Amino acid sequence: MTRRQLQPGRLVLATHNPGKVIELAELLEPHGLEIVSAGDLGLPEPEETGTTFIANAELKALAAATASGLPALADDSGLCVDSLGGAPGLYSARWAGPTKDFSIAMRRVRDEMPATAPDTVHFICALTLAWPDGHTESVEGRVDGRIAWPPRGANGFGYDPIFMMDGQFRTYGEMLRAEKESDNHRARAFAKLLTLLP
Template sequence: MTRRLGSGSLVIATHNPGKLKEIGALLEPYGLKCISAGSLGLPEPAETGYSFVENALIKARAAAEASGIVALADDSGLAVDALGGRPGVYTADWAERQWFEGDPGRDWYMAMGKVEGMLAAQGPETSRDAAFHCVLAIAWPDGEHAVYEGSIAGSLTWPPRGTLGFGYDPVFIPQGHRQTFAEIDPAVKYRIGHRADAFAKLVADQFG
């Protein structure tokens, strides 16, 4: 049987206030008070893993060891069948500008264009199947851990459509839908998405 979370504090291994708010709202009904690694001044570890599971565990373990509190981390991204699962763990990296491109921030249109260009180079009959994946990892300070994986299948379209999402959302059409993630109401997206899938498995295991 998987070790279970008790009530009390849980460190969310992120420096992103938006992610803390989203995960905190999901866990609030279970008596957990979520605090971010950023608010504790914890450093962000290098994500050197070769899979979503490895990177989620790196972040969760680093936060748990540094804080002495149970920690939760997530790692997620887009995997395109015809590209051998890329961008995968490098989903965000594909949006990073180089120093000579000016603004060092992320350019998601550039990232979407890179995926489209690689697919187009393979010809018009190339599969456009893809999936978003999410891994949630819980780590206890003594080293024990639990992992929950979620995904949603779909296909890619071009050009990008919609303004409600972020990242690769404007080119991803979830299976069974006609709209992209950036055209679908965010409340619906959160309910059917990869993070919701992983979170449902976490809740069933930890609180079921």
């Protein structure tokens, strides 16, 4: 089946997360698209009922495309801790509670990891482009690393202060945004979308 090419024009970022809006907008900047976020449009956040990252990304992208009448790009991503059976995974944001306080989520990760277990983890990012007619294109990116404790750095968002990518000695929270975005799970997924962008 032929993959669908995105045409120049407006694109909705189907997220209310300011950190994701910044990262995705910067990745999309060279492609001449007019970016608007779901939050800017006042679109509701759909309930994430998918059983995979791609399923949740598709659900969010389709909801935004249908509600706005515009193509939409959604991200679903999470931290997967090997010793916790992949948790928090799909529930990464929910571990931060109703106030979305990721210091709570990071502490929970640390508290639930068995003391003698390996500290290996990975970040997954699924990206879905959706059109108002229901067509979708999805890709996924992954980076492996380990947990750093205590949290280090004030840059980034979410679990960035405790994630140290393989081959690095700084957490994402200690990296400048340009360093982190040059090679992270979102950038790796985005690289797979490049052939579909204007």
